[in-house]
Amino acid sequence: MQQATRRLRVETGGRGFYEITASVADFLRSARIDTGLLTVFCRHTSASLSITENADPNVLRDLETFLARIAPEGAAYVHDDEGPDDMPAHIRAALTQTQLSIPVIGGAAALGTWQGVFLLEHRRHPHRRDIVLHLIGE
Amino acid sequence: MQQATRRLRVETGGRGFYEITASVADFLRSARIDTGLLTVFCRHTSASLSITENADPNVLRDLETFLARIAPEGAAYVHDDEGPDDMPAHIRAALTQTQLSIPVIGGAAALGTWQGVFLLEHRRHPHRRDIVLHLIGE
Amino acid sequence: MQQATRRLRVETGGRGFYEITASVADFLRSARIDTGLLTVFCRHTSASLSITENADPNVLRDLETFLARIAPEGAAYVHDDEGPDDMPAHIRAALTQTQLSIPVIGGAAALGTWQGVFLLEHRRHPHRRDIVLHLIGE
Numbered sequence: 079m080q081q082a083t084r085r086l087r088v089e090t091g092g093r094g095f096y097e098i099t100a101s102v103a104d105f106l107r108s109a110r111i112d113t114g115l116l117t118v119f120c121r122h123t124s125a126s127l128s129i130t131e132n133a134d135p136n137v138l139r140d141l142e143t144f145l146a147r148i149a150p151e152g153a154a155y156v157h158d159d160e161g162p163d164d165m166p167a168h169i170r171a172a173l174t175q176t177q178l179s180i181p182v183i184g185g186a187a188a189l190g191t192w193q194g195v196f197l198l199e200h201r202r203h204p205h206r207r208d209i210v211l212h213l214i215g216e
Numbered sequence: 217m218q219q220a221t222r223r224l225r226v227e228t229g230g231r232g233f234y235e236i237t238a239s240v241a242d243f244l245r246s247a248r249i250d251t252g253l254l255t256v257f258c259r260h261t262s263a264s265l266s267i268t269e270n271a272d273p274n275v276l277r278d279l280e281t282f283l284a285r286i287a288p289e290g291a292a293y294v295h296d297d298e299g300p301d302d303m304p305a306h307i308r309a310a311l312t313q314t315q316l317s318i319p320v321i322g323g324a325a326a327l328g329t330w331q332g333v334f335l336l337e338h339r340r341h342p343h344r345r346d347i348v349l350h351l352i353g354e
Numbered sequence: 355m356q357q358a359t360r361r362l363r364v365e366t367g368g369r370g371f372y373e374i375t376a377s378v379a380d381f382l383r384s385a386r387i388d389t390g391l392l393t394v395f396c397r398h399t400s401a402s403l404s405i406t407e408n409a410d411p412n413v414l415r416d417l418e419t420f421l422a423r424i425a426p427e428g429a430a431y432v433h434d435d436e437g438p439d440d441m442p443a444h445i446r447a448a449l450t451q452t453q454l455s456i457p458v459i460g461g462a463a464a465l466g467t468w469q470g471v472f473l474l475e476h477r478r479h480p481h482r483r484d485i486v487l488h489l490i491g492e
Contacts, residue, residue: 081491115352119456140303140307148424155416156415156416173449176451177454188257190261191259192260193260214390253393268444268447272433275441311449312449317455319393319395
C-alpha cells in the first residue's frame with residue numbers, strides 16, 4: 079500500500095467554475111496506483127469544490143445563477159469586511175464541498191461519463207487557490 | 217491492509233429517496249475488514265447521495281418538498297435540453313453529496329442509530345444509477 | 355500503514371457552531387502518523403459538520419441567519435413530532451456535511467489558514483453528539 083500527495087495551485091479569474099479534472103488525472107497517472115482512494119481538498123472558505131456536468135457550459139451558468147439567488151450580495155450580513163461578495167462566498171462554500179473523495183479503479187478516477195471536478199471561485203476578484211490531492215492505494 | 221471495491225446498480229422509479237444501507241452493509245460483510253474507511257460514490261450529476269433519518273418516511277417527504285421549493289422546475293434555466301426537471305436535478309445534486317465516506321469499526325459502518333444511506337434520484341423518470349463502493353482497511 | 359480511530363463526544367448548548375479543530379489536532383498528535391487521510395464523521399441527522407472560517411465569529415452568525423432563512427421553522431412540515439426545530443434540523447444537516455476527510459501532511463491536517471472544523475448543532479436544545487474520527491496512513 080502506498081500514498082502520494084500533491085499541492086495544486088489554481089489561479090482563478092474571479093467568480094466561476096474552474097475544471098480541474100485533467101490536473102487530477104495527471105496526478106493519478108504519475109502516482110501509478112491501480113486501486114485506491116483519491117481525495118481532493120480545498121484549503122479555503124470562500125472557494126470550494128463540486129462534481130457536476132462538464133458537457134454543457136449552460137449547466138455552470140445556471141448553477142451560478144442559482145447560487146447568486148440563494149446567497150445574494152444585497153442581504154444584511156454582519157460580516158462584510160472584505161466587501162459585498164465576502165459573506166455570500168462563505169455561504170456558497172458551505173453549501174457545496176470543501177472535500178471530495180473518488181475511488182480509483184484501473185489507475186483512473188471512477189468518475190461517470192459526464193462528471194467533471196470543479197474548483198468554485200466564489201469571490202469576484204482573481205485569487206490564487208490551494209488544493210491538496212491525496213491518494214492511498216496500491 | 218486490504219482494499220475491496222464493488223459496483224452497485226440501483227434501478228430508480230423516478231424522483232425520490234432510495235435507501236441503500238443494506239447493500240452497503242452486504243458489501244462490508246463480504247469484504248471481511250474489521251477497521252477501515254468505506255466510500256460510497258455516485259457516478260451521476262442528476263442523482264446524488266445523502267445520509268438522513270431512515271425511521272419516519274415523512275422526513276423524506278419534507279426533504280423532497282424543500283428541494284422542490286429551492287430548485288423549482290419553473291425557473292428560467294438556460295440548460296433545459298432534457299426537460300424542466302433537468303437543471304433542478306443538477307442543482308439538487310450540487311446541494312447534496314456525490315460522495316460519502318464512513319468509518320468502519322468492528323466490521324460495520326459506524327452509522328448512528330437513525331442514519332440511513334440514500335441514493336437521491338432527482339429526475340422524474342426511472343433511471344439506472346451506478347454507485348461505486350470502495351473499502352480500505354484491515 | 356496504520357489506522358487509528360477515536361470517538362469524540364461533544365456536549366452542545368443548543369443550536370450553533372462548535373469548533374472541534376483542537377480535538378481533531380489532539381487525535382492526530384496521539385496517532386503519530388505523518389502522512390495519511392483523516393475522516394470526521396457525525397453520527398446524527400439533526401447535527402452536521404462544516405469547514406468554515408474560524409477568525410471572525412460574525413461569519414458563523416451570518417451562516418446561522420442564512421440557514422434559518424432557507425429552512426424556516428414556520429414552514430408546513432409533515433414531520434414535526436419533536437417540535438418546530440425538528441425538520442429544519444434535518445434540512446440543515448442535508449445541506450451541510452455528515453462527513454469530512456482531510457489529508458494529513460507532516461503529522462497535521464492540511465487545513466488552510468482560516469479553516470476550522472465545526473460541529474453544527476441544529477436543534478434548539480442541548481444535545482450530546484457523537485463524532486467518529488478515523489485516520490489511515492503511515
